[in-house]
Amino acid sequence: NENRSLNFIHQIIEKDIEEGTYGGEVYTRFPPEPNGYLHIGHAKSICLNFTTAQKYGGRTNLRYDDTNPVKEDMEYVDSIEEDVKWLGFTWDKRLWASDYFDTMYEAAMELIRKGLAYVDDLSPDQIREYRGTLKEPGKESPCRSQSAEEAAALFERMRAGEFADGERVLRAKIDMASPNINMRDPVIYRIAHTHHHNTGDKWCIYPMYDFAHPIEDAIEGITHSICTLEFEDHRPLYDWVLKNVGFWPHPPKQIEFARLNLTNTVMSKRLLKALVDDGTVEGWDDPRMPTIAGLRRRGYTPQAIRTFCEEIGVAKSNSTIDIAMLEHFVRDDLKDKVENRNVVEDPIKVVITNYPEGRTEMVEVENNRNVPEMGNREIPFSREIYIDGADFMEVPVKKYFRLFPGNEVRVKGAYFIKCEDVIKNPDGTIKELHCTYDPQTRSGNGFEGRKVKGTIHFVDAATAVPVRVRNYNYLYVENEQGEQVLNPDSVEEKICYAEPSLAEAKPGERFQFFRHGYYIADEKLTNDREKVFNRIVDLKSSFKP
Numbered sequence: 001n002e003n004r005s006l007n008f009i010h011q012i013i014e015k016d017i018e019e020g021t022y023g024g025e026v027y028t029r030f031p032p033e034p035n036g037y038l039h040i041g042h043a044k045s046i047c048l049n050f051t052t053a054q055k056y057g058g059r060t061n062l063r064y065d066d067t068n069p070v071k072e073d074m075e076y077v078d079s080i081e082e083d084v085k086w087l088g089f090t091w092d093k094r095l096w097a098s099d100y101f102d103t104m105y106e107a108a109m110e111l112i113r114k115g116l117a118y119v120d121d122l123s124p125d126q127i128r129e130y131r132g133t134l135k136e137p138g139k140e141s142p143c144r145s146q147s148a149e150e151a152a153a154l155f156e157r158m159r160a161g162e163f164a165d166g167e168r169v170l171r172a173k174i175d176m177a178s179p180n181i182n183m184r185d186p187v188i189y190r191i192a193h194t195h196h197h198n199t200g201d202k203w204c205i206y207p208m209y210d211f212a213h214p215i216e217d218a219i220e221g222i223t224h225s226i227c228t229l230e231f232e233d234h235r236p237l238y239d240w241v242l243k244n245v246g247f248w249p250h251p252p253k254q255i256e257f258a259r260l261n262l263t264n265t266v267m268s269k270r271l272l273k274a275l276v277d278d279g280t281v282e283g284w285d286d287p288r289m290p291t292i293a294g295l296r297r298r299g300y301t302p303q304a305i306r307t308f309c310e311e312i313g314v315a316k317s318n319s320t321i322d323i324a325m326l327e328h329f330v331r332d333d334l335k336d337k338v339e340n341r342n343v344v345e346d347p348i349k350v351v352i353t354n355y356p357e358g359r360t361e362m363v364e365v366e367n368n369r370n371v372p373e374m375g376n377r378e379i380p381f382s383r384e385i386y387i388d389g390a391d392f393m394e395v396p397v398k399k400y401f402r403l404f405p406g407n408e409v410r411v412k413g414a415y416f417i418k419c420e421d422v423i424k425n426p427d428g429t430i431k432e433l434h435c436t437y438d439p440q441t442r443s444g445n446g447f448e449g450r451k452v453k454g455t456i457h458f459v460d461a462a463t464a465v466p467v468r469v470r471n472y473n474y475l476y477v478e479n480e481q482g483e484q485v486l487n488p489d490s491v492e493e494k495i496c497y498a499e500p501s502l503a504e505a506k507p508g509e510r511f512q513f514f515r516h517g518y519y520i521a522d523e524k525l526t527n528d529r530e531k532v533f534n535r536i537v538d539l540k541s542s543f544k545p
């Protein structure tokens with residue numbers, strides 16, 4: 001059975017194609033509410049909607065779900081479009097749900113005429129109370145016995161602005177005893193005397209999501225309306241609305257899948273907005289943020305995100321994915337594409353006492369060990385170099401093969417050096433190391449005389465370029481109670497020394513800092529004067545594919 005390799009959504013779609021339910025068409029939509037920046041969870045939804053349509057020669061709309069008038073902002077609209085395009089997708093139409101307010105109003109009137117909706121004057125608290133619980137049926141509102149004429153007149157008055165916010169609502173008349181609480185006469189229109197970014201002050205009544213969404217889908221001819229699992233219990237209402245407002249017998253089909261959850265990550269626009277507003281992060285595009293804008297600035301590639309979304313698949317029950325898996329696909333995408341550069345963190349100066357003063361030679365190092373075609377580059381080497389702070393231990397721990405007093409290591413691309421002396425500052429800190437080198441051991445000479453166990457890297461002291469490096473850790477960590485809490489050490493910023501070519505790094509350029517990790521020149525902060533690099537991801541992986 002070839003269906004076995006298809007995810008359950010594709011199986012539903014293939015059945016619909018086979019049976020000609022929608023004339024063989026596949027039309028999906030991505031429906032963000034423009035009240036924040038998109039995050040990695042939205043990326044999952046974007047990839048699923050767009051690639052599903054692509055697979056079947058279909059189309060996908062970008063539709064702003066802007067039926068809730070209070071929170072929208074054009075900054076969010078621009079960011080959403082940039083993010084969808086950056087992920088590599090092209091929408092068929094860009095639409096606003098608020099453009100359908102007239103049709104939605106007509107649809108509500110249609111329900112009223114059919115005796116399927118009434119205007120209720122219970123307070124929000126009473127409505128909640130009357131709705132009942134899972135164990136006991138709901139109680140009918142006195143307004144439920146309204147005639148269609150009365151309901152129509154009251155709804156007109158709601159529209160005309162005769163009531164204050166919360167004084168009346170329009171409710172669908174379904175079943176107060178339904179085991180599904182969503183079907184116990186849900187509110188479908190509410191009053192909000194609020195200016196709307198698109199419709200201005202034309203409306204003071206706004207449709208509720210469960211009423212609006214199926215109508216939006218139906219108007220656009222969406223065939224498969226993919227949403228997250230929380231809406232599974234709302235599906236009977238989705239179908240009820242379409243059936244009773246006349247979008248039948250081929251209404252769009254709502255299909256639910258499990259939302260993406262990631263370890264070390266909060267994914268709620270509300271919580272992310274709070275981090276921005278209270279200054280915990282630099283902005284929506286802070287490289288620690290799980291927003292698409294943040295991941296982009298961090299240096300993640302669209303390809304890595306798309307591969308991740310593809311590989312995690314679609315599930316029908318909620319679970320949490322290890323963020324190490326996302327990082328794995330980022331490394332995997334970069335490993336054959338970006339060049340190495342030598343950058344030294346927590347630098348220690350090394351003076352090679354037997355190397356001629358005033359001499360500089362160029363030594364060759366490979367640009368990418370995985371890809372020989374990417375060639376080599378030359379970097380300067382001289383009597384004074386810097387090495388990584390982590391590559392020296394005055395008192396080595398067990399199995400430490402890098403530099404320590406009396407030990408010899410290979411300096412990648414150059415020579416073997418041996419640590420002869422540790423020179424201290426008056427305060428006891430290390431000022432510099434005095435080493436000797438062996439001219440016979442020059443890289444490429446084929447020296448076989450003896451072996452060393454450690455290889456370290458370096459930059460030439462005279463030509464080193466100071467760069468600002470931001471090593472990111474997770475924004476959220478788990479505490480002992482298993483809760484996600486803000487990590488007080490989510491970024492470590494340092495001045496590091498880089499080989500000379502990094503003075504030319506362009507904003508957005510990516511490199512592997514040899515032995516350290518993948519880095520990107522920050523798009524906003526890198527300029528002619530200063531180079532700022534964000535750590536995209538380190539080199540080691542705890543994820544086993």
Ligand code: ATP
Nearest residue numbers: 031032033041042044045227228259260267268269
């Ligand atoms: P949040 O609660 O994080 O703000 P939302 O669902 O309120 O998200 P919307 O703008 O309404 O945000 O979402 C647009 C689409 O993205 C919806 O179809 C929604 O189901 C989907 N989506 C949101 N979060 C996730 C997630 N974590 N995984 C998969 N899909 C998601």
Ligand code: MG
Nearest residue numbers: 031032033065
């Ligand atoms: Mg939503």
Ligand code: MG
Nearest residue numbers: 033268269270
């Ligand atoms: Mg939300």
